[in-house]
Amino acid sequence: MRVFTSLDEVAAAAGQDLGSTDWIEIDQERVDRFAEATGDHQWIHVDVERAKDGPFGGTIAHGYLTLSLVPWLGSQVFELDTPGAKLNYGVNKVRFPAPLLVGKRVRGHVAFGEVTDVPAGTQLIIRYTVEIEGEPKPACVAETVVLLLS
Numbered sequence: 001m002r003v004f005t006s007l008d009e010v011a012a013a014a015g016q017d018l019g020s021t022d023w024i025e026i027d028q029e030r031v032d033r034f035a036e037a038t039g040d041h042q043w044i045h046v047d048v049e050r051a052k053d054g055p056f057g058g059t060i061a062h063g064y065l066t067l068s069l070v071p072w073l074g075s076q077v078f079e080l081d082t083p084g085a086k087l088n089y090g091v092n093k094v095r096f097p098a099p100l101l102v103g104k105r106v107r108g109h110v111a112f113g114e115v116t117d118v119p120a121g122t123q124l125i126i127r128y129t130v131e132i133e134g135e136p137k138p139a140c141v142a143e144t145v146v147l148l149l150s
Helices: 007-012 028-038 048-052 063-068 070-075
Strands: 002-004 017-020 078-080 086-095 105-118 121-132 140-149
Touching (some): 007 121
Antiparallel strands (some): 017 105, 121 140
């Protein structure tokens, strides 16, 4: 776990690979709870029997479920213990290159991108790759934006 306690430390880490998390299994219960929370009950996510004959051979996690894991995965790799508030400012780019079959394990790979000064403070780009164990393509690639207020 890498802990950043100053904006100078964050800036110095621009472009650096911060590492990977442990693997976590994505089970049907998690997918079902996400479906309940979001109202997305599409059969490819929640109907185990029907999905067996579907395009993926089983149920798959929602793309936005995978994306929602990004902050938690990042917290296993780094901590921003800088002065001031930290805000999720947005997402520049998100892609879901491969379906995430329920029962598979994923891990997050994290890298810092650009760090720029903005009127409200410091803007940090964080690049996440959510890898699927044993698969050539990731489940999600996302470039998030964090605003570190001064």
